Each structure stands twice: as C-alpha cells, then as structure tokens.
Amino acid sequence: MSRPNAAQNPEQVTVPADNGEVTLLIARQVEPGYEKAFENWAYGILNTAATFPDHLGYGLFRPSSEGAPWFLVHRFRNAAACQRWQESAERASWFDRCEGHQHTEIARRELTGMETWFAKPGTTRPAPPRWKMCISSGIAIFPISLFGNAVIAPHLTGLPLVLRTAPITVLFSVLMTYVAIPAVTKLLRGWLYGKS
Structure with a gap:
C-alpha cells in the first residue's frame, strides 16, 4: 500500500492560519472484518505522532454508520511541525507495516485558523470562503x-x-x-x- 501524500490527495487544503495551528483530518475506509487490526494500527501511528515536538493532540473517530469511514485527527502547533511528522521516518515505518489491514485513505484535509470552527464533524466538506x-x-x-x-x-x-x-x-x-x-x-x- 503506497503512502499518501499531498500530490495523491487533491482534497488536501492548506490555508495560512491566524495563529499557525494546523489540524490534519484524514478519512480512511476500512474493509469489514479488519476493524480491530486497523484500530490497533491507527492508535499506534497516532501515539507515535504524539511524541513529536509541537504535536498538540489527536483523536480517532469510529464510523457513524456501517460502511462509513474512520477519521484520524492530528493537531500541530504550526505547519512546520505538521510537515516534520508527515516527512518523518517514524510515520513511513507505520505505513510500511499497514499491509493486510485493508484500509484506504479516501480524503485528507489540513484545517487552519477559523476553518476548524466551520468544519462539520464526520465530513471532509470544504470550509466556507x-x-x-x-x-x-x-x-x-x-x-x-x-x-x-x-x-x-x-x-x-x-x-x-x-x-x-x-x-x-x-x-x-x-x-x-x-x-x-x-x-x-x-x-x-x-x-x-x-x-x-
């Protein structure tokens, strides 16, 4: 399974923030029967990211209904901290170990500034202008x-x-x-x- 990046994910949006904080929202589709394996993998990668400087917290949200995506959320103090994590060997290692978990990234967005107030939970709908x-x-x-x-x-x-x-x-x-x-x-x- 290839590692996701901004070029592969046109849904990713980066807007300059007022205070610089970045919230990274990732939606992943998990095949039935692989939920537990994915959850273990997701908490592993989230906990690893939490050890990085300027990582402010994370969340894992289960599907709202059968067949709906899972959502992973990271918060970073600034865009540089977010980029350090996304380009890190630790993150790459987790993606190297996710074969067989049968999950696919279907959307990714970076929310900054006021966007986080206007983002609707459970969706990847773009923030308003x-x-x-x-x-x-x-x-x-x-x-x-x-x-x-x-x-x-x-x-x-x-x-x-x-x-x-x-x-x-x-x-x-x-x-x-x-x-x-x-x-x-x-x-x-x-x-x-x-x-x-």
Whole structure:
C-alpha cells in the first residue's frame, strides 16, 4: 500500500492560519472484518505522532454508520511541525507495516485558523470562503462582546489588566466554540455552504 501524500490527495487544503495551528483530518475506509487490526494500527501511528515536538493532540473517530469511514485527527502547533511528522521516518515505518489491514485513505484535509470552527464533524466538506467565515464569526462575536462588556466587565474594574482580561478571554473561547459558532453556522448553513 503506497503512502499518501499531498500530490495523491487533491482534497488536501492548506490555508495560512491566524495563529499557525494546523489540524490534519484524514478519512480512511476500512474493509469489514479488519476493524480491530486497523484500530490497533491507527492508535499506534497516532501515539507515535504524539511524541513529536509541537504535536498538540489527536483523536480517532469510529464510523457513524456501517460502511462509513474512520477519521484520524492530528493537531500541530504550526505547519512546520505538521510537515516534520508527515516527512518523518517514524510515520513511513507505520505505513510500511499497514499491509493486510485493508484500509484506504479516501480524503485528507489540513484545517487552519477559523476553518476548524466551520468544519462539520464526520465530513471532509470544504470550509466556507474566508470572507463568509469573517462575517459569520463577527455575528457570533457581537452578542458575546456585548454581554461581556455590559455584564462582566463592570465587576472587574478594580482588578489589574491581566486579571480583567482572563475571564473575558475564557468566556469568548468557550462561548464561541460551543455556543455561538455552532448556532451561527446552523442558522446560516445554506448561505455558508451553498446547496451542496
């Protein structure tokens, strides 16, 4: 089985990130009866990648239904860390040992910056254009900013700048990730992604 690379995978998308972090999402199709062998192989390669500098975490997601693909996810601090892993001898060694597991890579994407907020779990659908993500995130930020400034900030005026900023930062991060962005993307789904 040949090792996948960007040239073999036109689905791979790389966009400059605001903070530089890269999330690598890989979909693999596993033939029935080979699930356990693939799972062992997948955890082996994921655990090996986790030993590399600037690897921020990983995940393995089982199929949502029979015949659906498995998803492997890596997070890296920056594109250079992602490239070091993809070009490493350790990664190549795992692919040399995957013969007989009967699994095939069917899609690969690199998500950076805001793309990770707008990627739909369980799919390899491309993120919306950046200008649409910018408008959508602005819509999501506005009520959080209004709430933070009107309700929380007045109670923090006596604190030093760093201590005043910390709770607002946590509020933004949590609400944007788990509440505002999911709500906005659901509300604007047709406009963000089109009819497909």
